[in-house]
Amino acid sequence: YAAVYLAIGLGTTSPIGVPGEQLQGVRDAVDFIAELRQTANLATLPVGRRVVVIGGGMTAVDAAVQSKLLGADEVHMVYRRGPDEMGASLAEREWAQTHGVVLHHWLAPEAVLGDAAGQVSGVRFAQQQLVDGRLQPTGVLQTLAADTVLKAVGQKLDTLVLAGAGLALQGGRVLADDDGRTAVPGLYVGGDCRFGGRDLTVEAVEDGKRAARAIHAQLSATTSAATA
Known part of the structure; x- marks a missing residue:
């Protein structure tokens, strides 16, 4: 030519780089959205009751809102920095909240938790703060229960x-x-x-x-x- x-x-989604990332129920948000777009009958698309989306961009917002629309009881969107540094705009974040998505800031994933069968059961996060312009853990941990974790960290x-x-x-x-x-x-x-x-x-x-x-x-x- x-x-x-x-x-x-x-095409390649960045890993979150924490233990437990390989557990069943943990998947890339991009793959989830692609499957959603290609599914003729959305009733056949499985979604967890408790969904945790890790990331702060539009992909994270899209995955979170679609999870809620598919019938998830709880959807949490978690970002490691403050709201002003999120890739998603204010309008996009408000759109997510109007659909029942709960937004969390200043939480970085520390580990994905699972049960004896290898299925994800939650995510443990470490609260963050800025020290001299860099993120540092405060020592406070928070765990969110989840049977589905969607990675949208870029x-x-x-x-x-x-x-x-x-x-x-x-x-x-x-x-x-x-x-x-x-x-x-x-x-x-x-x-x-x-x-x-x-x-x-x-x-x-x-x-x-x-x-x-x-x-x-x-x-x-x-x-x-x-x-x-």
């Missing part, structure tokens, strides 16, 4: 193949100029996987438009040179 445009998003790009292809990476994403040109001639990138992107749909669309114009200019110049 004379040009290729990559818009592969961020996504990351699987960079192994991309680095092997010669692409320059920064911050776990692909470096490109404003038109999406990468370090590999003819290879363009846009959307969430581009370094500097803000994970917004409108920005991803604009990335595609800019790259399309740049690719058109590249191919037009190549054609003109070949016929000269």
Whole structure:
């Protein structure tokens, strides 16, 4: 191909990195939402009675609200910092609360708890505070009962193949100029996987438009040179 445009998003969900993460009933919020979107009959989609969503962005809000709409008795959305630092906007947080989602701040997961059968039974959190700009535990612990835990602590790009292809990476994403040109001639990138992107749909669309114009200019110049 004379040009290729990559818009592969961020497919891999970051782990929460605590004991018990492998227990049954613990899953990625992104996978949960994807399954929800692809299920024709939502009545067949299982959801726990007590759901804990770990994260503070729109994915966490979406997973929490959908869990409540699917019939969960309790849904808790837990974030390790304060409300002003959440990725979800105030309107999104209020939307979650109007659906019965309980928001918690300044709580970082310490361990996912389970029963003898290997099923999740709750999450233990450590209360946090800011000390010299860094999060530090206060020594206070809090446990939330749960039979479903949804992880929404961010996504990351699987960079192994991309680095092997010669692409320059920064911050776990692909470096490109404003038109999406990468370090590999003819290879363009846009959307969430581009370094500097803000994970917004409108920005991803604009990335595609800019790259399309740049690719058109590249191919037009190549054609003109070949016929000269």
